[in-house]
Amino acid sequence: MHSNKQTQIDEIEACDICAVVGLKDVITGDTLCYDKKPIVLDKMQFPEPVISIAVEAQYQADLEKLTNALDRLALEDPTFTIRYDENSGQTLISGMGELHLEIIIDRLVREFGLKINQGKQQVNYKEELLDSVVHSVVFKKQTGGKGRFAEIAVNIGKCDNDEVTGLEFINSIKGGVIPKEFIPYIEKGFREAMQNGPIAGYPVHSMRVELVDGSFHSVDSDEMSFQIAAGICFKEASQKLSAGLLEPIMKLEIITPEDYLGDISADLNRRRAVIEGMDSKGQHRVLRAKVPLAEQFGYVTALRTLSSGRALFSMEFSHYEAVPNEIREELINNRKFIF
DSSP: OOSSOOOOOSOOOTTOOOOOSOOTTOOTTOOOOOTTSOOOOOOOOOOOOOEEEEEEESSGGGHHHHHHHHHHHHHHOTTOEEEEETTTTEEEEEESSHHHHHHHHHHHHHTTOOOEEEOOOEEOOEEEEOSEEEEEEEEEEOOSSSOEEEEEEEEEEOOSSTTOOEEEEEEOOOTTSSOGGGHHHHHHHHHHHTTSOTTTSOOBSEEEEEEEEEEOOTTTOOHHHHHHHHHHHHHHHHTTSOEEEEEEEEEEEEEEEGGGHHHHHHHHHHTTOEEEEEEEETTEEEEEEEEEGGGOTTHHHHHHHHTTTOOEEEEEEEEEEEOOHHHHHHHHHHHHHHO
């Protein structure tokens, strides 16, 4: 591929960079290889999106076109996700930063010919469970015909390993008290339930669930019964647990002339940043810091103003960290007001 032309070739080798047309079933992260000598390279690990906005088509006739366009963009970019919020009825798109989502919106307009309304950017907060509890649930529903029945007992709460994200599910059932075909549906029920945390409805960052006991009915028990029981179990158990809020922390690097370093550092301190170090690069200074994403909206304009347009910055996701108490209460109150 060249800037203004394409050169067709018959074969490519390792380390070549090329473009291929027409691979409809190939997505980012797939390995292409000779079918008689198959090989699979390790999949790339992509960070979770940290910022979201609501989008909608300006015209009702473009709703399906918008859905198809977003699905296509999500296939290309694993750091871009789409979610439908049942509480608000909005379509939420999430990415790695303001610029990322601006480019997505621009592509929807330029490449797909859509006119888009977009909402205010929102930080993707998470919730964390701070302790554990043993909890049991009996789900029983009788109707005129076949009823529903499921009983589970779990040890649920904080993960022992701080590096774990998502659901850590452990099956400790013995003696077949719950048939093994129902176990995956219990796990699925907890995985879905943790998308709405107990404090403010944000997703739970990590959770450990050990299935320790339960029972079933030979007629009334089925997969859906155990999936529903798991959801009920999470909602009841989470009310007994202490929980906290987490916010995404970004790794920030700024390159600036020495003259503006003091003003930029003072501004970062106001944004709850932790400055980790400074280096020299030619006649410029390189400042490295960790800063909450919530404090960085509009930073392109702010930095341009502070440096008379002479400073540059790059920002990428670093990790999640507990929200300070005063901000935590404000977030919870705002969330309750919305819903």
